[in-house]
Amino acid sequence: MNETFDILIIGGGINGAGIVRDASGRNLKACLVEKNTVGSATSSWSTKLIHGGLRYLENYEFRLVRDSLKEREVIKRIASDITTPLPFIIPYQKSLRPKWLIKLGLFLYDNLGGKMTIPKSSTINIKKEIPNILKDQYNTGFQYYDLQIDDKKLVELNIQDAEKRGATIIENRKVIKAKRNQNVWDIILDDNTVLKTKILINAAGPWINDILNNVIKLESKKSIRLVKGSHIITKSLYKQKRAFTLQNEDNRIIFVIPYKDEYSLIGTTETEVCSPENPKIDDSEIDYLINSVNKYFFKQISKDSVLSSYSGIRPLIEDFKEASKVTRDYIFDLNEDGSQAPLLNIYGGKLTTYRKLAENVLFTLNRYISVDNNKSSWTADHKL
Ligand SMILES: Cc1cc2nc3c(=O)[nH]c(=O)nc-3n(C[C@H](O)[C@H](O)[C@H](O)COP(=O)(O)OP(=O)(O)OC[C@H]3O[C@@H](n4cnc5c(N)ncnc54)[C@H](O)[C@@H]3O)c2cc1C
Structure with missing residues (x-):
């Protein structure tokens, strides 16, 4: 040339x-x-979400969340054939984030991006609206929306x-x-x-x-710090077209997302690695994801439930914070x-x-x- x-x-x-x-x-x-x-x-190993990043609010990343929410609207408009608005439910758990904190986060999430065509958040009664999915101790859920995309x-x-x-x-x-x-x-x-x-x-x-x-x-x-994030895929854990945002004791969150009609996509982990080549899930990540699901869901899963998995590498700019707190x-x-x-x-x-x-x-x-x-x-x- x-x-x-x-x-x-x-x-x-x-x-x-x-x-x-x-x-x-x-x-x-x-x-x-x-x-x-x-x-x-x-770009094909992601959680496949176009999202504001609700949890970045805890790291005071208001500008990033605002810009991402605005972009969520733009991408919904320009890539409507490959995106679907999806409700996410955060089951309330008393020992973790208090109700007022989750509600404040969702209020900001509803409003930071300006005028939105995506539905606003709401509080739901888990037992009435989505019975027989989560264990009995989960009564209240907080619902918000993001977009699922074919990355x-x-x-x-x-x-x-x-x-x-x-x-x-x-x-x-x-x-x-x-x-x-x-x-x-x-x-x-x-x-x-x-x-x-x-x-x-x-x-x-x-x-x-x-x-x-x-x-x-x-x-x-x-x-930069290379941080591996892994997902597992199982048969659908439930029928509804809703996703779950599960809080863990270590302050991290895990998504359980309906995937290709018949499956659930569950992720992600954060594990530091030395090389970007051929990332693969390891046993401790599988255990972490399985335990997160089993803590919340009636349906219990095991290693045998894992049909497939994939991992991707986040190149995070080094600022010597915990991986989940790095911008x-x-x-x-x-x-x-x-x-x-x-x-x-x-x-x-x-x-x-x-x-x-x-x-x-x-x-x-x-x-x-x-x-x-x-x-x-x-x-x-x-x-x-
Ligand atoms: C587990 C995980 C989940 C994520 N989930 C989400 C999410 O739900 N929503 C969201 O918004 N973001 C998410 N992200 C972030 C998002 O996936 C990344 O920010 C994005 O995909 C990065 O794109 P990229 O173009 O920088 O990198 P890549 O997609 O990795 O592209 C870089 C390309 O460079 C090529 N390359 C490297 N060296 C050479 C060379 N010498 N010559 C030619 N080509 C070369 C590589 O082959 C590669 O294809 C997630 C990230 C991870 C890891």
Whole structure:
């Protein structure tokens, strides 16, 4: 390929897919390189929710929750074919969070994002409204709504739309080297193809520092913690189309979510790991998830009930807190000194905020390439 791209993105997860779509809609020459197939890593191993993140309120992350709630509305609009509003029930347990705290959290959750089309929260009588699911001691439940999504499909739809708008998508090719020149990067793939780009974007998710240290050969400024999150899949534990948000003694929460009509998706755990490669659930995580379910549900499950499992890696920005308290927000690290082609590293993020992240990438790069600003938020109005 002889052309020089405006931007080249390493990584075809949701963040890379969102950026390449937004860029191509602004008539930039955009390219994305993915070492496997798009959406095959973290972005298809998630809990599959577009959510404000109710529990982040406990960490005082009001801005992240507000922005995520606003994005939940946008994604409901632009990806209506692959999203479903789903009620979540938090069974009240006296020894854990007090009622007033849960109600305050839900009040904020209902209102922080402004006007919403998703139903507001309510208090329910568990025995009357959803009998024979939870053990007798659970009488009161707090119900709120979030969106369930097909996470992999969300990546694929962004990629398809980007391709339609002229983007170059290269799958099954690994970026092995990046050479920085004055105005342009030479990007070398594992079949020795050399691509040229004015701006390089590192959207490699949990591999972000691997790209920096081994491909670009720049010292990474930010340290990240790789935290594995695992899910198990069982036969449906109940018939209703409702999900449960289960509180645990260690302050963490576990979701039990209806999945593909016949199954329940149960997750997630938080276990620190050293490498992003081939994450797999371990026995202690299976036990943790089984125990959480058995504490609440009439129907008891065991290892034999586990039909399948999957794990993904969160690249959390290191701030030396417990994993559940580390922010799920994203951070940009722009590397440029005016004399060499720019590099933008993207740390963290959530499926929920991918579109806004992509838009902010384009605003950030505005000073290096001429971005069509008449289309400031075009992805919020164009259906996927
Ligand atoms: C267990 C778990 C549950 C989650 N649940 C939710 C949820 O319910 N809702 C929510 O909003 N968020 C959730 N998240 C967060 C969300 O999944 C991630 O923030 C998001 O998927 C990250 O996308 P990404 O594009 O950064 O990374 P990835 O999807 O991992 O994409 C990075 C890509 O880079 C590629 N790559 C790496 N190195 C190279 C190379 N050298 N050359 C070419 N390509 C390369 C990889 O193959 C990979 O496909 C969850 C995360 C986890 C781990």
